[in-house]
Amino acid sequence: MISIGELSRRTNVKVPTIRYYESIGLMPDPGRTExxxxxxxxxxxxxLAFIRHARDLGFSIDAIRELIALAGKPGEPCERADVIASRQLAAVRARIARLRKLEAELARIAAACDGHTTGQCQVIAALGDHGLCAGSH
Amino acid sequence: MISIGELSRRTNVKVPTIRYYESIGLMPDPGRTExxxxxxxxxxxxxLAFIRHARDLGFSIDAIRELIALAGKPGEPCERADVIASRQLAAVRARIARLRKLEAELARIAAACDGHTTGQCQVIAALGDHGLCAGSH
DNA sequence: CTTGTACCTCTAGCGACTAGAGAAATTAGT
DNA sequence: ACTAATTTCTCTAGTCGCTAGAGGTACAAG
Known part of the structure; x- marks a missing residue:
């Protein structure tokens, strides 16, 4: 039996966050000392390690709740769990694609200020004028 | 002179969001009809187009506030604006790197359920056992 | 002049925590 | 056994960037 601080250390989940998980029913009511x-x-x-891991992977609290429920009953849960994981994978890939576009545009904008030669700020101009964007977003 | 709905349509910023921006001082108090x-x-x-564009690029409200303030005074603002944009670029690159790791792990987890042959759910097992992870996160 | 849409203010809610106050329990050291 | 330091307790409120709803008013078209 370990304290909440010890649990926090071992799982890398902060103490208030553990209590928060309990309050929303994601973690069960633990036993108590006198x-x-x-x-x-x-x-x-x-x-908690499971939750932490899933959160790290970007799963929402609700998705985790569902995964835990599936893990609870050994039947034919694999299909549903697979769907959840695959959906998450698709979401992550979409986010990556989007961020890559942002990266390209930001790099272009930041490069505009390169040698500090221009008197007019190109960074601000680029942000103001959407028409200058290379990609469409 | 256009209405808030028209402004919303032209900038792709929702009406309540425009009012929200006004309430936090990001947009100025506009003129009013009788x-x-x-x-x-x-x-x-x-x-508003500037704000929208910057938000799309992931800039925080505070960063946008600063950029607007810089744009207001023509002096030597370019340096600071460059710093803000570069910081944002670095943040985006970091997010991409992190998401790529997640992608790899999720792909591996989702693939474990491949042919639906196993009785035991590998997806849930993989989430529970952090030690199975390929990358370190 | 009516009807229908767009607009107004205001409060509350979302997700997923984080921070702080003030009090009680536990642990370590003597 | 006592003290002092640390940890833990509950509770409320705040973060960010919106979003939703209620209940009421203004405006534009026919």
Missing amino acids: GGQRRYGQDELER | GGQRRYGQDELER
């Missing part, structure tokens, strides 16, 4: 402090066991540690 | 409705001119249209 004095009322939370004490966690192996189950909770694993569950 | 009946109290907002009316905008060319200046406001350009300013």
Whole structure:
């Protein structure tokens, strides 16, 4: 049985965040000491590690809730879990594609200020004039 | 002089968002009709287009505020604007790098469910066991 | 002059936390 | 056994950038 601080250290999830997860029902009510402090066991540690990992991968709290529910019952859950993971993968790929466009345009804008030779600021001009954009966004 | 709805259509910024920008001081108080409705001119249209464009590029409201302030005074603003844009570019590149790692791991996880042959769900197992991850995150 | 749309203000809510106050419990050291 | 330091407790409110809804008013077209 470990304290919330210890759990926090082992999972890299901040203490207030653990309590927050409990408040929204993502983590179960843990046992308490006589004095009322939370004490966690192996189950909770694993569950929180799972949550942390999924959050790192960009899964929403709701998606995680669903994944946990699926993990709870051993039946034919794989299909649904696969759908969730695949959807997440598609979302990540879309975000990457979008960010790459931004990168190209930002690089162009930042480069405009290159030698500090121009009196007029090209950065601000580029932001103001959408028509200058190379890509369409 | 155009209405808020017309401004919204031309800039692709939703009406409540325009009012929100006004409430936080990002857009100025516009003129009003006798009946109290907002009316905008060319200046406001350009300013909002600037804001929209910068938001699209991921600049924070605070960064935009600073850029607008810089644009207001023609002196030697280019340096500072360049710093802001470059910082934004670096942030975008960092996000891309991070997302690429996630993409790799998600692809691996989703592929585990490939032929639906396994009884045990590999997706959930992969999320639970951080040690299975290829990359370190 | 009516009808229908667009507009007004205001409050509250979203996701996913984060920060702070003030009090009580636990732990480590003597 | 006592003290002091650290940790933990609950609770409220704040963050960011909007978005949604209620209930009411102004404006443009026919």
